[in-house]
Amino acid sequence: MSASAVMHDIARRVARHLEPGDVINLGIGIPTLVADHVPEGVKVFLQTENGMLGAGPTPEPGKVDLELINAGKLPVTEDVGAAYFSSSESFAMIRGGHVSVAVLGALQVDRLGRIANWAIPGKPILGVGGAMDLLVGAKTVVVATTHLTKKEEPKIVEECSFPLTGARPADLIVTEHATFSVDEGGLVLEEVAPGSSYEWVRSHTPAPFRNSPTLEAV
Amino acid sequence: MSASAVMHDIARRVARHLEPGDVINLGIGIPTLVADHVPEGVKVFLQTENGMLGAGPTPEPGKVDLELINAGKLPVTEDVGAAYFSSSESFAMIRGGHVSVAVLGALQVDRLGRIANWAIPGKPILGVGGAMDLLVGAKTVVVATTHLTKKEEPKIVEECSFPLTGARPADLIVTEHATFSVDEGGLVLEEVAPGSSYEWVRSHTPAPFRNSPTLEAV
Amino acid sequence: FGLVGSPLTILEALLSAENATGLTTISNNVGEPGKGLGRLLLEGKIRRAIGSYFTSNPDVMERYRCGELETRLVPQGTLAEAIRAGGAGLGGFYTKTGVGSDLAEGREVREIDGELYLFEMPLRADIALIRAHRADTLGNLTYYKTARNFNPDMAAAAEVVVAEVDEIVEAGALDPEHVVTPHPYVDFLVRSEIRLGIDAGPLLDQAGGG
Amino acid sequence: FGLVGSPLTILEALLSAENATGLTTISNNVGEPGKGLGRLLLEGKIRRAIGSYFTSNPDVMERYRCGELETRLVPQGTLAEAIRAGGAGLGGFYTKTGVGSDLAEGREVREIDGELYLFEMPLRADIALIRAHRADTLGNLTYYKTARNFNPDMAAAAEVVVAEVDEIVEAGALDPEHVVTPHPYVDFLVRSEIRLGIDAGPLLDQAGGG
Numbered sequence: 001m002s003a004s005a006v007m008h009d010i011a012r013r014v015a016r017h018l019e020p021g022d023v024i025n026l027g028i029g030i031p032t033l034v035a036d037h038v039p040e041g042v043k044v045f046l047q048t049e050n051g052m053l054g055a056g057p058t059p060e061p062g063k064v065d066l067e068l069i070n071a072g073k074l075p076v077t078e079d080v081g082a083a084y085f086s087s088s089e090s091f092a093m094i095r096g097g098h099v100s101v102a103v104l105g106a107l108q109v110d111r112l113g114r115i116a117n118w119a120i121p122g123k124p125i126l127g128v129g130g131a132m133d134l135l136v137g138a139k140t141v142v143v144a145t146t147h148l149t150k151k152e153e154p155k156i157v158e159e160c161s162f163p164l165t166g167a168r169p170a171d172l173i174v175t176e177h178a179t180f181s182v183d184e185g186g187l188v189l190e191e192v193a194p195g196s197s198y199e200w201v202r203s204h205t206p207a208p209f210r211n212s213p214t215l216e217a218v
Numbered sequence: 219m220s221a222s223a224v225m226h227d228i229a230r231r232v233a234r235h236l237e238p239g240d241v242i243n244l245g246i247g248i249p250t251l252v253a254d255h256v257p258e259g260v261k262v263f264l265q266t267e268n269g270m271l272g273a274g275p276t277p278e279p280g281k282v283d284l285e286l287i288n289a290g291k292l293p294v295t296e297d298v299g300a301a302y303f304s305s306s307e308s309f310a311m312i313r314g315g316h317v318s319v320a321v322l323g324a325l326q327v328d329r330l331g332r333i334a335n336w337a338i339p340g341k342p343i344l345g346v347g348g349a350m351d352l353l354v355g356a357k358t359v360v361v362a363t364t365h366l367t368k369k370e371e372p373k374i375v376e377e378c379s380f381p382l383t384g385a386r387p388a389d390l391i392v393t394e395h396a397t398f399s400v401d402e403g404g405l406v407l408e409e410v411a412p413g414s415s416y417e418w419v420r421s422h423t424p425a426p427f428r429n430s431p432t433l434e435a436v
Numbered sequence: 437f438g439l440v441g442s443p444l445t446i447l448e449a450l451l452s453a454e455n456a457t458g459l460t461t462i463s464n465n466v467g468e469p470g471k472g473l474g475r476l477l478l479e480g481k482i483r484r485a486i487g488s489y490f491t492s493n494p495d496v497m498e499r500y501r502c503g504e505l506e507t508r509l510v511p512q513g514t515l516a517e518a519i520r521a522g523g524a525g526l527g528g529f530y531t532k533t534g535v536g537s538d539l540a541e542g543r544e545v546r547e548i549d550g551e552l553y554l555f556e557m558p559l560r561a562d563i564a565l566i567r568a569h570r571a572d573t574l575g576n577l578t579y580y581k582t583a584r585n586f587n588p589d590m591a592a593a594a595e596v597v598v599a600e601v602d603e604i605v606e607a608g609a610l611d612p613e614h615v616v617t618p619h620p621y622v623d624f625l626v627r628s629e630i631r632l633g634i635d636a637g638p639l640l641d642q643a644g645g646g
Numbered sequence: 647f648g649l650v651g652s653p654l655t656i657l658e659a660l661l662s663a664e665n666a667t668g669l670t671t672i673s674n675n676v677g678e679p680g681k682g683l684g685r686l687l688l689e690g691k692i693r694r695a696i697g698s699y700f701t702s703n704p705d706v707m708e709r710y711r712c713g714e715l716e717t718r719l720v721p722q723g724t725l726a727e728a729i730r731a732g733g734a735g736l737g738g739f740y741t742k743t744g745v746g747s748d749l750a751e752g753r754e755v756r757e758i759d760g761e762l763y764l765f766e767m768p769l770r771a772d773i774a775l776i777r778a779h780r781a782d783t784l785g786n787l788t789y790y791k792t793a794r795n796f797n798p799d800m801a802a803a804a805e806v807v808v809a810e811v812d813e814i815v816e817a818g819a820l821d822p823e824h825v826v827t828p829h830p831y832v833d834f835l836v837r838s839e840i841r842l843g844i845d846a847g848p849l850l851d852q853a854g855g856g
Contacts, residue, residue, distance in 0.1 A: 023620045045620070049722060050650075050795050053618045067650050067793040073702075081574040081607035083615035084791055086798040086826075087674075088730040091723030095525030095743065096592055098620045119748065124710055125719060127701030128749065133723030136742040137525055167746030167762070241830045263830070267512060268440075268585050271828045285440050285583040291492075299784040299817035301825035302581055304588040304616075305464075306520040309513030313533065313735030314802055316830045337538065342500055343509060345491030346539065351513030354532040355735055385536030385552070521739070524727070527756070527763035530737030546737070548767070553737035557758070578823065613788065614824050 006146060006176050012037040013193065014103055014144045014174045018044050022100040025049065025134055027117075028072045030144045031103035046070075046079070047099055049130040051090045054082030071130060094130070095137040102138030104131060104170070106145045108160040111207040113169030113182030115143055116162035125163075135166045147175035147204055156180070156187070156207045177201050180209060188212050224364060224394050230255040231411070232321055232362045232392045236262050240318040243267065243352055245335075246290045248362045249321035264288075264297070265317055267348040269308045272300030289348060312348070313355040320356030322349060322388070324363045326378040329425040331387030331400030333361055334380035343381075353384045365393035365422055374398070374405070374425045395419050398427060406430050441583040442472045443567045443600035444630040450476060450565075460484040462519065462561055464512060464586060466496050480504070486559065488512035511539065514556055516589055521558035523592025523621075528557045564594030567628075568617065571601040572608070575622030576615045584616070591621045598624040651793040652682040653777040653810035654840040660686060660775075670694040672729065672771055674722060674796060676706050690714070696769065698722035721749065724766055726799055731768035733802025738767045774804030777838075778827065781811040782818070785832030786825045794826070801831045808834040 001009065011033035018024065018034075022044045026032050035057065038044055046055040048070040055070055056077035064075045085093075093099060108116040115135070119125045135141055145155055156173065173180040173187070177196040180187045187209035192198050219227065229251035236242065236252075240262045244250050253275065256262055264273040266288040273288055274295035282293045303311075311317065326334040333353070337343045353359055363373055374391065391398040391405070395414040398405045405427035410416050447467075450456045459482050466485050467474030474493050476482055484506040490496040499505035510518065511533045521529055530553035534540050544555040566587040569580035577599055579587060591597050599622050657677075660666045669692045676695050677684030684703050686692055694716040700706040709715035720728065721743045731739055740763035744750050754765040776797040779790035787809055789797060801807050809832050 047620075048792070050792050052612075052792050053620065054612070065791065068791045069650055070792075073650070078612060078791075081572055081576055081610075081619065082612040083576055083618040084612050084789070084794055085618065086794055087722070087726035087796045088799045091726050092520070092524035092592065093618070093620070095723055095741065096523045097525060098592070100620075124707060125748070126707055126710065126717060127699045128719055128721050129699040130722040132721040132747060132749070133743045136745070137723075163748045165747060166744065265830075266582070268582050270582050270822075271830065272822065283581065286581045287440055288582075291440070296581075296822060299782055299786055299820075299829065300822040301786055301828040302579070302584055302822050303828065304584055305512070305516035305586045306589045309516050310730070310734035310802065311828070311830070313513055313531065314733045315735060316802070318830075342497065343538070344497060344500065344507065345489040346509055346511050347489040348512040350511040350537060350539070351533045354535070355513075381538045383537060384534065517734070517736070525742065526727070527740030527742070527758040527761065529731070529739040532735065532737065548737040551737065581823075613791075 008033055008037070010144050010146065010174060010176050013179065014142055015039060017142065017172060018042055018101060020044070023047050023053070023098065024101045024103065025094065025099050025138065027102070027104045027131065027134070029105045030146075031105055032072060032074070034103050034144065047090070047093065048076070049087075049090050049094060049134070051085050051087055052076075052082065053085075054079040056082075091130070091133050094133050097137060097139055099134070099138045101140045101142060102134040103142045103144050104134060106143045106155065107162045109143055109145070109156045109170065109173055109207070110160045110164075111158050111186050113171075113173065113180075113187060114160065114167065115165050115170055116160040117165050119163045121162060132166050135168055140172070141168070141170040143170045143173040145173070145175055147177045154204050154206050156205045158206055158208070177204070181212065185210065189215055191215065226251055226255070228362050228364065228392060228394050231397065232360055233257060235360065235390060236260055236319065238262070241265050241271065241316065242319045242321065243312065243317050243356065245320070245322045245349065245352070247323045248364075249323055250290060250292070252321050252362065265308070265311065266294070267305075267308050267312060267352070269303050269305055270294075270300065271303075271311075272297040274300075309348070309351050312351050315355060315357055317352070317356045319358045319360060320352040321360045321362050322352060324361045324373065325380045327361055327363070327374045327388065327391055327425070328378045328382075329376050329404050331389075331391065331398075331405060332378065332385065333383050333388055334378040335383050337381045339380060350384050353386055358390070359386070359388040361388045361391040363391070363393055365395045372422050372424050374423045376424050376426070395422070399430070403428065407433055409433065441567045441585045441587055442467065443565045443598070443626070443628075444472055445628050446565045446598060446600050446626055447472050447476060448630065450481070451479060457481045458483045460486070462486045462515075462559060462590070464515065465489050465492050467493060469493050469495050477505070484508070486510065486515070488515050509539065515559070516586060518556050518559040519586065519589040519593045521556075522560035523589065526558055528555055530555055559593065561590065561594040562596065564590045564597045566591050566597060566599050568599045568601045570603045570605060570610065571599060571622070571625050572605050572610050572619075574607045575599070575619035575625065576607075576610050577601070577617035577622060578610060578614060579616055588617050591617045596623050597621055598626060600626045600628045602628055651777050651795045651797055652677065653775045653808070653836070653838075654682055655838045656775045656808055656810050656836055657682055657686060658840065660691070661689060667691045668693045670696065672696045672769055672800070674725065675699050676703050679703050679705050687715070694718070696720065696725070698725050719749065725769070726796060728766050728769040729796065729799040729803045731766075732770035733799065736768055738765055740765055769803065771800065771804040772806065774800045774807045776801050776807060776809050778809045778811045780813045780815060780820065781809060781832070781835050782815050782820050782829075784817045785809070785829035785835065786817075786820050787811070787827040787832060788820060788824060789826055798827050801827045806834075807832050808836060810836045810838045812838055
């Protein structure tokens, strides 16, 4: 699979977990692609932290409104029943628990499901955006990430070497190879992706994890 | 003068201190009457803490909109360029210093210009409303009150026997007999009302006060 | 503010709900005597009231004296801000309002940049019964004039929100720039059957006081 | 969010103002490279930047490395809330955001109802240069789609507010229910002369990042 196909595959696997009526916020990168894979019949509402609920799909060329963008600065459209609000109102909505699902990218995830997605040690820390707010505020936090870095190093590790985004663990971690849920004990393998294998996941995941009772025989 | 004429006289004397463009909030009682006495050519904007800027005069009978009221629950109208907002936005405006002048009533005023206008000792304390917010938030606080209580006891006293509304002193105290400003040292007599006398004011004001250098010869 | 911005139809329904009792209310006052929340009070359904101006309903005074009603009095701006903080996921805030007054007694005071502030905790409700003007079928809300007051703040600060509205329109019929309360805050819609000043009787006999 | 919601006409004017230098900016990012605030940065007019996502403008990184620019990085929601608190006359607030991260280092942490919160101070500016859509002659403002963002919050939190708008209409022409920023917040109006994507050049070459 091409890198782009892998990203879409992860996005598709995340989108299966969405439920009708969910208010969702999508981070930059793979999370943004989730919007393209929402199952038919599942109506979700896209919140963008720059101040919009009900962001619709990318506009056709020639119909771009330069002042209608998502938090990643990409042009969007207006879904039926949309609403605009200020930044403080947007983050009140986020921190106040009114976003059902935040899909975030991650540089690393630790054994407890805590994520690092905003800073790289040794580089000046110049960007955080809304990641920390979404992490503490969303009812459910889903991480959408490739299983390995571009250098083929594992991202789901014992301890993050990158700075944590916050103390709250994610609820679900979805890669192209596996899906993990998170409970008080840490990571629980829920699913091995078709085309991958339990052995691959085990050998490319330094973080300890348990197997879900519902995990299909491996 | 009838009680009502005295109240209007005080309101008129307060209104002379308003400047064009002032955003004003009027408390219940005498302060409410200030709206009727704004000098011609002085355009002010009435803020009511239940969520409106630009409240207009009392509607004519038959034109009352029962859902368009001021904070005292009296029907009002919409002035040109009005705006509606929620309670939290209204008090953000008040505490944030965006109201130029709050005109408040008072049960008592002390030697430092601090006011008591919300509770009576010995009675259950069941109402405070927006008085404390207006006191701390308005750029200028004007007290509009009769010089004496109905029982002819002085209201401008050494120490308030009623509970204070807050630590911030008023800037101006206007009665039917006198106008006081307030500085770090306490009360300063700025004006004796026509028809009253310096002696009357002195003998009916237990709180110490100094005379303003601009006070006309007495 | 009396009955303006009160969901009278919902409150009427609560009257006949036998298990709706021992309620705690968050509301500026407790309605008018015998009307709105005031009627629930007379029926003994309210045990505790959080608000800023109860004086306008003498029944509150009486129930309070008999020990049948607990009250918590909060300055109106602090009440509004505490509800907003509840909806905005904050842990609390500092306000100058009330410093130096009896309402500050026993409260945490903190000096920030040379000024004294009171610490206030957020307020949230289990259920918010709010009054709006128009709703679309998704639950986006607009309000009507000064009946807006605490309603948008309360809509954000409750587990379940029931909005009583004058009109329900199709999704898409409200301009996205004009929506005041976006639909994720709203769980149920009720069409209003009680019109102020007609079905609810005259309101203006109790003017004066927040 | 890049240039969307930026008062480009005013910023252009600032470029030729010789005494506009050593500025501190409160803005999510610092514009785009060479555009909006980004252009002021290149001209050396900005000394300190408070924001949440500078990464999208590489010039910020470079000036920061040379020590020509101080930065203060704040989570975006905390930035928005701190500006709101500045406008609302609050002394500070507690938020869960950032707890357990490096941005919490050396900061006051407080346990409230069993959860940890960070203390944050309000933010205010001397001058706010904001971008709105329509203004009436009194200064009441409405906004356009996602160009609203931080503008209404910032309008409340500055000593002097200059609003750049597309259109100025007569007082009374804006529906009082639709006014987002009431006129007491606004001191000066400037008609916009720069249209996004036309006079300001293409914007979308820098997609990605707050």
